[in-house]
Amino acid sequence: MSEALNVKTIAEYVANGETPEILFWVGCAGSFDDRAKKITKAIVKILNHANVKFAVLGTEESCTGDPAKRAGNEFLFQMQAMNNITVLNGYEVKKIVTGCPHCFNTLKNEYPSLGGNYEVIHHTQLLQDLLNSGRIKIEGGDFKGKKITFHDPCYLGRANDVYEAPREVMINLDAELMEMKRSKANGLCCGAGGAQMFKEAEKGNKEINIERTEEALALNPDIISVGCPFCNTMMTDGVKHFNKEQTVKVLDVAELIAQAKDL
Amino acid sequence: MISSIVFIILFSAGAVWFAINVRKVRRNILLGKEIDRKDNPAQRLKIMTLVALGQKKMFERPIPAILHLFLYVAFVITQIELIEIVTDGAVGSHRMFRPYLGGFYTFIVSFIEILSVLAFIGTIAFLSRRNLLKVPRLVKSELNGWPKLDANFILLGELTLICFIFMMNGADEMLYNNGWSHAEEAKGTFGLAISSHLGPMLFGGLSEPSLHIIERIGWWGHIAMVLGFLNYLPYSKHFHILLAFPNVYFSNLLAKGKFTNLESVTNEVKLMFDANAVVPPSDGTPMRFGAKDVTDLSWKQLLDAYTCTECGRCTSACPANITGKLLSPRKIMMDTRDRLMEVGKNMDANKGEFKDDGKSLLGDYITAEELWACTSCNACVQECPVNIDPLSIIIDMRRFMVMEQSAAPTELNMMFTNIENNGAPWQFSQSDRLNWKNE
Ligand code: SF4
Ligand code: SF4
Numbered sequence: 251m252s253e254a255l256n257v258k259t260i261a262e263y264v265a266n267g268e269t270p271e272i273l274f275w276v277g278c279a280g281s282f283d284d285r286a287k288k289i290t291k292a293i294v295k296i297l298n299h300a301n302v303k304f305a306v307l308g309t310e311e312s313c314t315g316d317p318a319k320r321a322g323n324e325f326l327f328q329m330q331a332m333n334n335i336t337v338l339n340g341y342e343v344k345k346i347v348t349g350c351p352h353c354f355n356t357l358k359n360e361y362p363s364l365g366g367n368y369e370v371i372h373h374t375q376l377l378q379d380l381l382n383s384g385r386i387k388i389e390g391g392d393f394k395g396k397k398i399t400f401h402d403p404c405y406l407g408r409a410n411d412v413y414e415a416p417r418e419v420m421i422n423l424d425a426e427l428m429e430m431k432r433s434k435a436n437g438l439c440c441g442a443g444g445a446q447m448f449k450e451a452e453k454g455n456k457e458i459n460i461e462r463t464e465e466a467l468a469l470n471p472d473i474i475s476v477g478c479p480f481c482n483t484m485m486t487d488g489v490k491h492f493n494k495e496q497t498v499k500v501l502d503v504a505e506l507i508a509q510a511k512d513l
Numbered sequence: 514m515i516s517s518i519v520f521i522i523l524f525s526a527g528a529v530w531f532a533i534n535v536r537k538v539r540r541n542i543l544l545g546k547e548i549d550r551k552d553n554p555a556q557r558l559k560i561m562t563l564v565a566l567g568q569k570k571m572f573e574r575p576i577p578a579i580l581h582l583f584l585y586v587a588f589v590i591t592q593i594e595l596i597e598i599v600t601d602g603a604v605g606s607h608r609m610f611r612p613y614l615g616g617f618y619t620f621i622v623s624f625i626e627i628l629s630v631l632a633f634i635g636t637i638a639f640l641s642r643r644n645l646l647k648v649p650r651l652v653k654s655e656l657n658g659w660p661k662l663d664a665n666f667i668l669l670g671e672l673t674l675i676c677f678i679f680m681m682n683g684a685d686e687m688l689y690n691n692g693w694s695h696a697e698e699a700k701g702t703f704g705l706a707i708s709s710h711l712g713p714m715l716f717g718g719l720s721e722p723s724l725h726i727i728e729r730i731g732w733w734g735h736i737a738m739v740l741g742f743l744n745y746l747p748y749s750k751h752f753h754i755l756l757a758f759p760n761v762y763f764s765n766l767l768a769k770g771k772f773t774n775l776e777s778v779t780n781e782v783k784l785m786f787d788a789n790a791v792v793p794p795s796d797g798t799p800m801r802f803g804a805k806d807v808t809d810l811s812w813k814q815l816l817d818a819y820t821c822t823e824c825g826r827c828t829s830a831c832p833a834n835i836t837g838k839l840l841s842p843r844k845i846m847m848d849t850r851d852r853l854m855e856v857g858k859n860m861d862a863n864k865g866e867f868k869d870d871g872k873s874l875l876g877d878y879i880t881a882e883e884l885w886a887c888t889s890c891n892a893c894v895q896e897c898p899v900n901i902d903p904l905s906i907i908i909d910m911r912r913f914m915v916m917e918q919s920a921a922p923t924e925l926n927m928m929f930t931n932i933e934n935n936g937a938p939w940q941f942s943q944s945d946r947l948n949w950k951n952e
Binding site for chain 1: 573767768769770771772774775778779781782783785786802803830832833835836837838839840882885886887888889890891892894895908910911912913914915916921922924925927928929932933936937938939941943944945946947948949950952
């Protein structure tokens with residue numbers, strides 16, 4: 251299957267005198283984390299299927315600086331941002347889709363004041379576009395009647411007020427979409443944001459991802475869907491904590507669509 | 514005559530004292546750094562109307578919202594009656610507006626009376642929520658001591674004030690019933706919605722002098738409570754009844770995920786990339802990255818601190834707090850205010866100059882453990898009914914810890930090193946970034 255992936259770097263496009271429709275910003279998790287790489291591939295499969303002319307930066311991509319900025323290291327963040335902006339502007343990138351809400355937020359909101367102005371969308375928004383414009387079509391399939399609950403990523407939801415795109419995409423699955431009590435603007439964080447992913451939690455009486463997974467599991471879902479590789483890790487760990495990994499899957503919205511299309 | 518003079522002196526003293534206090538608060542807030550929040554006035558007015566005037570975010574939780582609405586509307590509408598009380602007090606008249614307004618007067622005052630009863634119910638409910646039901650967010654540890662007292666104090670004050678209103682109106686009604694009124698020669702009734710029934714119930718059968726005394730106690734008690742309340746405000750979380758409006762007006766209008774860009778850092782980074790880069794000259798004062806004390810924060814963050822109602826909606830939505838961590842966004846705001854008031858007092862005691870007291874917001878009030886527990890999830894910002902942003906203060910203090918003190922947790926320092934060396938928060942080489950394609 252992996253041979254079928256058609257991924258070109260922007261350098262390759264330029265070498266052929268072509269311009270891609272959109273740049274796919276893979277992100278650090280999407281590039282290196284074993285679980286997140288599957289999401290990356292799901293996104294690529296969908297893009298390939300919909301014949302989207304997309305490029306990646308490949309080895310020219312570097313961390314957006316999000317975890318550094320949230321941790322208070324503004325220096326490191328701006329160094330990363332300036333380097334990335336030099337690369338992006340060098341290729342005259344206009345439109346970016348990210349596989350991660352943190353990259354999405356940083357590129358969209360925090361790069362402009364440093365000279366990086368792009369139209370930035372999250373992959374669930376791209377999926378919504380592709381579905382709306384008919385470039386991909388889904389007829390029920392695998393997920394018909396399955397119970398799915400969506401966990402809002404903080405950096406997609408509250409941080410950028412994107413609540414509907416992932417939900418509208420999932421409507422196409424003919425599944426039973428269920429909302430947790432704390433959802434959308436009131437959604438509870440998975441515990442990974444603000445650089446928490448990279449450190450032990452402070453002393454408390456519970457892990458945040460356990461609190462959140464508990465809430466999701468209370469709905470007896472078949473699938474907890476997510477839109478962020480970090481949420482994915484946190485919720486997957488949570489499901490394992492409750493020994494539910496056999497019955498409850500944690501899947502990215504892109505993976506749901508790719509599976510529904512049998513890609 | 515005498516009473517008019519006493520009234521005018523009392524009232525002026527109350528007003529002047531309030532003005533002095535407000536100036537102090539203003540000075541304290543302006544100790545903060547400049548930040549531009551004057552753009553988009555139309556949008557700002559709209560948000561202020563919806564969120565401050567219209568209490569939009571309060572209605573996320575309907576029960577306290579309705580109870581609060583009783584107090585809020587009663588408070589606002591009662592100000593109309595206050596105009597008459599002040600006029601009566603100053604010129605020695607009695608129910609001055611009644612002859613001019615007639616039926617409309619009866620309507621307005623009746624309306625105030627009904628709202629006062631609702632506010633009474635609301636206040637009792639609020640007292641029970643705090644002291645009997647012990648709603649979790651209202652009994653958290655950061656409220657121990659003065660904040661708890663402050664909240665109860667103001668609620669009891671509210672009850673007292675409402676009692677005064679009904680003493681005043683009820684006794685006055687009885688006086689009128691018996692033909693002893695100052696307002697009218699004849700016998701009659703004011704026809705007010707509540708006191709025309711409550712008056713006879715409470716004060717029926719009392720003698721003329723007793724009724725006069727009760728009426729006067731009610732009247733003077735009412736105005737004394739109002740003046741007292743006004744001057745208590747600047748020391749209390751109840752200042753939000755005034756500051757909520759400017760605070761919401763000056764809200765952040767941008768995406769909540771967008772953190773501020775540190776200009777000072779940008780200049781240094783530009784110079785690192787290009788030694789000939791043109792950067793604005795510094796004004797000579799040594800630059801501090803991030804916030805250590807209240808004076809490193811922006812005036813909006815300080816206004817936030819004075820506006821905080823200590824309602825704890827932020828804390829009850831905070832994932833760190835929910836899971837037992839030390840962090841409470843409400844405490845961040847309360848600490849900021851406490852420290853700012855301490856700095857203000859220090860300045861008052863030293864002829865307007867701040868004398869170093871060896872203390873700071875970071876360390877003496879807010880600890881590193883609290884700051885590092887934040888997931889930057891924005892739940893606190895989303896929840897706050899008066900658009901306060903505790904997260905921005907947390908991030909500014911993290912910036913100080915990281916950039917000025919190099920005091921990040923070890924794991925985060927490792928993450929920084931990885932990003933610096935390999936362009937990823939983990940130890941993977943940048944040249945392997947596209948390996949997933951062939952795996
Ligand atoms: S942003 Fe930080 S302080 Fe605010 S609710 Fe989230 S974790 Fe708590
Ligand atoms: S910051 Fe806002 S939500 Fe939190 S206690 Fe203060 S007023 Fe309430």
